[in-house]
Every structure is written in C-alpha cells, then in structure tokens.
Amino acid sequence: MSRIGKHPIKVPAGVEVTIDGLSVSAKGKLGMLSVDLTDDVSIKREDDLIVVEPRESSKKAKTMWATSRSRIANIVTGVDTGFTKTLEITGVGYRAAVQGKDLVLNLGYSHEVRYPIPEGIKIACEKPTSVAISGADKQVVGQVASEIRAKRPPEPFKGKGVRYGNERILRKEGKKK
The missing domain is CATH 3.90.930.12 (Ribosomal protein L6)
Structure with a gap:
C-alpha cells in the first residue's frame, strides 16, 4: 500500500480545483496550473479533499497512485503559496x-x-x-x-x-x- 497515495489532498480556501476526467486543474492567487494523469488512477472530490485511488492492483497502478497524488498536491500548493x-x-x-x-x-x-x-x-x-x-x-x-x-x-x-x-x-x- 502506498504511504503517500493514501493521504487525501486538502484544498485550501481560495483555490478552485476542477476535475475533468484524467485532467486536474487548479486556479489560485498565483495563477492556474493543470496536470494530465494516466488512466491507472481514479480521482474523486469530497468536500475540500481530493482522493486519489488506483483502479486495479497492478504494480504500475500502485506506482502511479503516489505519483499522481504528489503531482496534484504540487499544483494545489503551487497556486496557493508557490x-x-x-x-x-x-x-x-x-x-x-x-x-x-x-x-x-x-x-x-x-x-x-x-x-x-x-x-x-x-x-x-x-x-x-x-x-x-x-x-x-x-x-x-x-x-x-x-x-x-x-x-x-x-x-x-x-x-x-x-x-x-x-x-x-x-x-x-x-x-x-
């Protein structure tokens, strides 16, 4: 189990996150960033949290789980604080x-x-x-x-x-x- 991927991403106030299929974009006070992800993971929004989960239990899906979570966290942090x-x-x-x-x-x-x-x-x-x-x-x-x-x-x-x-x-x- 991924130690990084299992943690949800908290969306701070003032940041808008839109999930469009495999594309996630964040807009905040420092601009707008987006990231395209692979189809090995699924992304869900629950209130002010973003949850990333693998679609299957293959090795590639598990590695992309933590990578995808980190990339989403980086764009959310980037548009908020930089x-x-x-x-x-x-x-x-x-x-x-x-x-x-x-x-x-x-x-x-x-x-x-x-x-x-x-x-x-x-x-x-x-x-x-x-x-x-x-x-x-x-x-x-x-x-x-x-x-x-x-x-x-x-x-x-x-x-x-x-x-x-x-x-x-x-x-x-x-x-x-």
Whole structure:
C-alpha cells in the first residue's frame, strides 16, 4: 500500500480545483496550473479533499497512485503559496544581479553570464551572493535553479561556485609537498 497515495489532498480556501476526467486543474492567487494523469488512477472530490485511488492492483497502478497524488498536491500548493529555491554563490568576485528580464552572473569567467528569466518565474537577489527563485510550478522552479547552478557548479577544493542553499559540498584536501 502506498504511504503517500493514501493521504487525501486538502484544498485550501481560495483555490478552485476542477476535475475533468484524467485532467486536474487548479486556479489560485498565483495563477492556474493543470496536470494530465494516466488512466491507472481514479480521482474523486469530497468536500475540500481530493482522493486519489488506483483502479486495479497492478504494480504500475500502485506506482502511479503516489505519483499522481504528489503531482496534484504540487499544483494545489503551487497556486496557493508557490515554491522557492535559494542558490548561494561562493567565490571572490562572484556575484549576481537582476537587470531587466535577465539574471546577470559574474562567475569568474572573462565575460558575464546572462540567463533570461522564464515566464512565471521571479528571481530576486537580496544580496549579491544569494539568488532566490520562486514560482507556482515546482518543476520549472527546480529546472531554472538547476540551469543556473550548471553555469558554475561548486568545486570540491575551495568550494567556489553556485550551490543550492541547503547543499553541503564535500571538501577535498589539496596537494601536499
């Protein structure tokens, strides 16, 4: 039995959820998101709860049960409160700033790196070494954070580079004489 799939999803006040066959859409203060699911699961609405159940007891149906429940929970949370990822920039002279619709990164290269900010994503730089990425779609927020981190991943000797806010870098010892 799925430990994740058996929990119903509570719909917060101010969020409208519509179930149309295998498509679920949610509309809230941060926008509208929808997700298409497989026919291995059934979705029911009971008052302010959404219940996801497998249609049969096959292995695929059980795995899609938890996946479908998580995807529905992510769109409901996304349109209500949104998701945020934080990136930390470490290194002498490494910094970030938002200029118009671009994120400008100075990462030790001979040129500055410009990253165009996608639609539906907000990027804020409270400090020059901290980047906060927020938006309604959890997948897009994670993808943008991953693409920015890939511009200069952290290296293990000095720890310089772009890392996630909660990421720990395993440090290596340098050469010995």
